Amino acid sequence: xxxxxxxxxxxxxxxxxxxxxxxxxxxxxxxxxxxxxxxxxxxxxxxxxxxxxxxxxxxxxxxxxxxxxxxxxxxxxxxxxxxxxxxxxxxxxxxxxxxxxxxxxxxxxxxxxxxxxxxxxxxxxxxxxxxxxxxxxxxxxxxxxxxxxxxxxxxxxxxxxxxxxxxxxxxxxxxxxxxxxxxxxxxxxxxxxxxxxxxxxxxxxxxxxxxxxxxxxxxxxxxxxxxxxxxxxxxxxxxxxxxxxxxxxxxxxxxxxxxxxxxxxxxxxxxxxxxxxxxxxxxxxxxxxxxxxxxxxxxxxxxxxxxxxxxxxxxxxxxxxxxxxxxxxxxxxxxxxxxxxxxxxxxxxxxxxxxxxxxxxxxxxxxxxxxxxxxxxxxxxxxxxxxxxxxxxxxxxxxxxxxxxxxxxxxxxxxxxxxxxxxxxxxxxxxxxxxxxxxxx
Ligand code: ADP
Numbered sequence: 260x261x262x263x264x265x266x267x268x269x270x271x272x273x274x275x276x277x278x279x280x281x282x283x284x285x286x287x288x289x290x291x292x293x294x295x296x297x298x299x300x301x302x303x304x305x306x307x308x309x310x311x312x313x314x315x316x317x318x319x320x321x322x323x324x325x326x327x328x329x330x331x332x333x334x335x336x337x338x339x340x341x342x343x344x345x346x347x348x349x350x351x352x353x354x355x356x357x358x359x360x361x362x363x364x365x366x367x368x369x370x371x372x373x374x375x376x377x378x379x380x381x382x383x384x385x386x387x388x389x390x391x392x393x394x395x396x397x398x399x400x401x402x403x404x405x406x407x408x409x410x411x412x413x414x415x416x417x418x419x420x421x422x423x424x425x426x427x428x429x430x431x432x433x434x435x436x437x438x439x440x441x442x443x444x445x446x447x448x449x450x451x452x453x454x455x456x457x458x459x460x461x462x463x464x465x466x467x468x469x470x471x472x473x474x475x476x477x478x479x480x481x482x483x484x485x486x487x488x489x490x491x492x493x494x495x496x497x498x499x500x501x502x503x504x505x506x507x508x509x510x511x512x513x514x515x516x517x518x519x520x521x522x523x524x525x526x527x528x529x530x531x532x533x534x535x536x537x538x539x540x541x542x543x544x545x546x547x548x549x550x551x552x553x554x555x556x557x558x559x560x561x562x563x564x565x566x567x568x569x570x571x572x573x574x575x576x577x578x579x580x581x582x583x584x585x586x587x588x589x590x591x592x593x594x595x596x597x598x599x600x601x602x603x604x605x606x607x608x609x610x611x612x613x614x615x616x617x618x619x620x621x622x623x624x625x626x627x628x629x630x631x632x633x634x635x636x637x638x639x640x641x642x643x644x645x646x647x648x649x650x651x652x653x654x655x656x657x658x659x660x661x662x663x664x665x666x667x668x669x670x671x672x673x674x675x676x677x678x679x680x681x682x683x684x685x686x687x688x689x690x691x692x693x694x695x696x697x698x699x700x
Contacts, residue, residue, distance in 0.1 A: 269294045269588060272329065272338045272355075274348035276301055278314065280561055280636055281344055288581035294588060297338065299329060299348070319347045320454040322366070326354030333359055340587035342535070346373060346420045347455075349555050362480065364555050368531030372554050374457050375417045378530070379464075385529035387522070388549045390465040397442055397459050401435045404463075408434055411466035413497070416445060417457035421559060423650035427466055427497025437498075444648050469544035471495050471551070472509055474523050475558055475566065475579070476537035477586060477593070483527055483537065485520045486579070486597060487566055492667055499646040504670055505562065506603040506663045515543060522548040536583055557583055561634055561655045565604045568595040600659050601666040605674055607635075607653040609645040613681030615653070616640070624676035629660040629669035633677075642684055653679055 271294050275282045278300055289296045298314040315332055317325040329338075329351070340361060343352035349369045356363030371381045379392045394417070395404045408428075414437045415425040424444050426437040438461065444450060445458050473489045489505040509516055523539050532555050539553040557563050557579065569576035576598060577585075586593035615637045625633050635654035637643050643653065656673050660666035 270297060270336065270338045271295070271584060271588060272297050272299055272315075272333075272341045273344065274299045274317070274319075274341065274352050275344040276319065276347045277345075280634065281559070281563075284561065284563065284578070285342065285344065285580045285584065288578065288584045291581065292584060292588075292590065294584060297332075297336065299325075299351070301325075301347070317348075317351060318454075319351050320456065322350035322354050325351040326358055329355040330358045340589075342583060342587050343556055345556060345559065346418075346554055347453075349373065362534045364478075364532045364534055368533070369555055371530050372532070372552075373418060375415060375462050375552065376457070376460065378552060379462070382526060382529055382550055385525070387525055387529055388547065390467050390549060392462055392464040394460045394462050397445065397461060401438050404438075405431055405434065408463055409465055410434075411497075413464045413466050414438060414441060415462050415464070416441060417460055417462055418455045419450070419458075419650070420554075421650040422500040422502065422646060424647050425500050426647050427500075433498070440647065447648075466497070467542040467544065467549050467551075468496075469542045469549075470511070472511065472519060472541050472543060472548075473505060473558070474519060474537070474539045474541065476523060476527075476539065477583070478527060478532060478534050478537055478555075479586070479593075481533045483524050484594075485523065486582075488516055488519060489603075490663070501608045501646040501649070501652075502606050503608055504603060504605050504667060505565065506601065506667050506670075507565070508601060508663060510663055511543065515547070519543065519548045522550060523553070526550050526553045535587065560606060560652060561636065561657075562604050562606070564632070564655075564657055565602050567598045567602065568592075569598060570595070571599060600661060601663045602657075602659050603663070603666045603670055604658075605656040605670040607655065607674065607677070607679075609643050609649050609651075609653055609681075610679065611681060612643065612645045612649065613683050614640060615643050616680040616682055618653075619678040619680070620676040624656065624673040627658075627669050627673040627676070629658045629666060630656060630673045631659055632657045633673070643681065 286296045299317045300314050301317050301319045341352045341356050343349045353366040353369040371377050376394045382389045411429045413427050424441045428434040428437045471491045475486045477484045487507040488509040489507045490509045493503045536557040538558050540551040541548040563579035566579040567576045568582050633656050637653045658666050658669045
């Protein structure tokens, strides 16, 4: 990075739990604009990024302390803007931005999003269409909870993301099995290490049938600009809810799209969100949209690559990452229109948990017309977990086409060519059986 071309007015702090492909894309967008990037992360033992050596080590589960650390650092190296990627760092970003006088959402508004129960309470009080819900303690006897449950329902933890631990239950037996399974997940070392508040309760909601859409938006001092509405053409009917295909523009009737956009505007107003990226999910049935969730962060993983902005015929189109970097720093270009073609991504689901040995057919998959890029993001020889315990995709297929139908077909055809070889993990021996007997040979 050319230090001479940088100044403090262009130093951007990116907060993320993992430094990897997603943060690299944002860093590259910033670099293109001669903007210096500083990372703040709570996973310093997992760095795999060339810029990570200067990352600030933060504890996102203690947002006020993490923000103090940012403010302290900013005294010596002033920052001009903060971008939080993923749900976890958003509260830290809000406290730090408030202390530094940078435009961002207020801590209260972000806190209302971080906890799924709190978000339901706020939206329901504001009259937004949300499913009926209640919460209960993780260790309450299921028999005492059951009389309150209406089936079918969805059970979920209060503060995980990417559909991790989200399970549909159609009857008492499935409900009880779901609660046991989520409890085990929440008590696993991988989740405990997050020290995420609120993981001692579960949320139960009425299952809402219907199509699901995601809305990508950008808030600017209270005004929401809808960047895209994505259809999710694979039915998300459970019992688990890993995502697959996202396609924009949506094929919903125009009138329903504008109801979704309107519902998103009322949602951000009720939550008090005002500035920066927004990702929201809705179910749509005959009555209109229902809010599933809204989060003050961009779409996850590498999916921001799906959205490109610029004037038709102009070579210099920019991806969503760059649009967001420009917006955060108040640079020009953040109001560029989205390109007119259909665009989409397939988040490659994990067919079954196992050690990821290799992928076959990638060349054939990449050769399907319309497919632009395939990124396999799972690391070879790592264990990957299927949903509901899992939360990371094997990779992403990106495509562009004239029409959403063509695009969806291209993604499906491409995916059909990919074969993932996953081998089962050896069962972990019980600690007692691992111990060497005294004097053993
Ligand atoms: P996360 O933040 O982990 O993604 P969500 O609450 O958004 O969790 O739920 C993940 C997915 O589960 C949703 O995208 C949707 O497909 C499904 N889902 C969650 N709640 C409901 C519900 N009440 N009715 C129908 N589907 C739901």
